[in-house]
Amino acid sequence: MNKSHTDECVCAICSNEKDFDFPEHLLDKIANGEVVVFAGAGISTENRSLCKSTLYEEVQSELRSAANLPFPKLMDAYCAQPDGRIKLLEKIKRRFDYFLSFDDFIRPMTRFHRAISPLYMINDVVTTNWDDFFERTCDFDPFVYDSDLAFWDASKRRVMKIHGSITNFGSLVATTSDYEESFKRLNDGPLGAQLKSLIARKTVIYTGYSLSDENYLRLLSNIARLMQGNLRQSYFISPKIDHQKLASAPISLAPIETDGSFFFESARDQLAGRCGIIRDEPFYHCATLLDEVAEAHSKTADAFIRKQHPLLIFILSYQDGLIHALQRILRMQRTGEYHSTSSVHARIHSYEHRVEELSKSKDHWNAAYALGYQTGMLFLLLKSVDDDGPTPPLFSVPFNVTVRSLSGALKYPKEKLPQSVRAQASRILKRHPKDAQLVPDHTPYL
Template identity: 35%
Template sequence: MTQYVEKICECVICKNNHGFSLPSDIIEAVKNRNLVVFAGAGVSTESRSVYNYTLYEEIRDLLNIDESINLSFSELMSQFCKQPNGRAKLLRKIKDRLDYVSSFPELERRASNFHNELSTIHQITEIITTNWDDLFERKCGALPIITIEDFAFWNNPGRKVLKIHGSISNYGTVIATKEDYDKCYQSLNSGIIGSSLKTMLATKCVVFIGYSFGDEDFNKIYNSLTEEMKDFLPHAYIVTLDEKAEEKFRDINITPIITDATFFIQVLKEHLITLELIVPDENFGNIYNVLDVVQEEHIRLSNSFNIKENPEIILTLCYQDGLIHSFERILAMKKSGYYSNPKQVRKIIHNYEVIKQQKYTDGVYHDVAYIDGYINGLIYFLYNEEFDWPPCYYVFGYEEDIFDFKEFLDLTVNSRTIHPESYKYAMNIADKTHNKNGDTVFHHTPFL
């Protein structure tokens, strides 16, 4: 069963967001963590939305080769490398193009739109690419697997990207010329990386994105796989803007989806949000805004009290540290998709509740306050559409949420009677501070 998505806009930005049918087996594959994205140059720095001309066109012009001469990409790169120091010059051209994109935030945003959208789909953990850039590493938190030595880490937890054409971060691995291609595909046919690649493509649902039927990359890879696996190669999909794709792919085991690559990922993500399988990306945006306010309130609290005279604020500061650290970690790990998994976030909350109970039993009250803040940060992130604001203040033992400074002031005068044991605990910490004036700011590090 498929779900059809209508095209809703004709503007310049959205003109390629064609309506399409989203196959149910793609949704099921994502739910089961069984979807592999096979990404080509069309979703990266070689996109026309990033550069006005491709690397192929740039090299062809430098060699003064007429457009009518039909050389494949690898043949053209081989021609370029025949000049003195040709290989080094080619690698410099590639790096210069990537550096140019990264030096302009607007271009980098365009080049990484697809990667940013993909990053929070936590169920997609295996990516294969022929691209040389490091956008999957930087934007999706993917561990790059480039060499046989790297492959030892393939089964490690987290997202991985198998870079079968090498990486610009390791010049010696770049696959560009015809000689490189021949060596690469020979290795894929007989080596351990090629064997693992075939296993993935034989057992998982694969979506090719950023390729066209005429791409040398795509043709060589798919022809190699079909020759090796024949009827055992499962059905695959290709996301493309080629309107003639239906005709081109009719006789092979691939279904084209005619739409923009980033739009495809956006639609897939919307379905996963509807199924409550991922946390909406908007939740991260709300955290950015709230974090600034909590940090300001943290400074306000520190500047308003002397811990010698008001030792109870030590526990409030610990609570705010927990809230801040929770938000900062959520944002820092956004690209990995770790916190986009609602089930995972709820598990973390449960685990901290268990630790908190033990800390409370042991009388380690500053850790209890910190954990309360950390948990509140996770809860706010997970359900922030239901809350206007997280509680920024805290009095140990008081069960109600405290949202503003004035309310905190009214309550803190009674803190020693609300929970006498924690007050004595905080007073003991204040007495041990080295600064006898009491103007030291107590800080809880991200450890328990």
């Protein structure tokens, strides 16, 4: 449910969020990462409930055309003007830039993308949309040209943009000739071969799609013929389904009548426990903790400049690790990478081994950093199961010295530090003379 609206809301957005029965087959496919999402214009800038008018309507109004021409034919008419193609691209760019300048546009227009983002098991999206919202909101890598296919396996999450991208004007598919060239590329080219492979191997979820793109329907028809009826079950998500039109599609499409964004938000709820999908709230806790650690780090750095107590060297490194972990968690939140409980678990254990190895080799500086980094990820995991869970220590070291505060660290007798700790601190202090007022800073490397 759209949280900014009440349960009783009957607006255009909420009225589309119809309750539905989630097919167990589809849940299994999503959980196993065996789906590809096909996203049409209805999920984004061309949804009439999200903006005053569609691009089609704007062009139609400017041409003062009363005829309901197919989209490519209308774009043909617009481009027939002097400098028409350039004017069309400028219009599209202005339209997107305008939407991007207002949160009241961009938030509802990217709701679908934000619903997909934490579903880390969904790695492949195909879209007819020109906007770059999948790239901006979910950190998907765009695949537009045949030459891009060479990097397919190097990408963790991919969006195949079969009608081009606003980030490259020359790639946009708009006119009749564009559509003809696009069909030839998809039918005969390497990127098209990859698209056919996805459709043949995975369960396709269509949403925001009107089943009116003749090019894609022709492609589907060819695939269905080649597969001799052995295509996997596909699903069609829409708040209003024309069952007669759906039945005329070249492949079998199981209908689910609801809003596309709501569908994937529901999928997250359904799969949260089964797939270990971390909630959004722990990320908010990470942002709060980051502010606290940054403040503690600033005070620790000031104290180091004044006193140069050797214990502060390792506390600073621990805090660097904790800060870097929290920063990366927040920066990579949109990728879904840190929404996976199992993935975060694996990283925590990996850093635990690093702390042990570095401590054995008497590299306390790097061990402190690894401990801080591990602590940041452990905090995310703990908050995923308990919002009231404890806050990790802001002052800590990877050797047998208990530190609870900055004042406690400053009072700790230097001679009681382990000999290997004092030796490494001495080497580091030589690189940070007191009169230079330099602070040891650990970069995000180990």
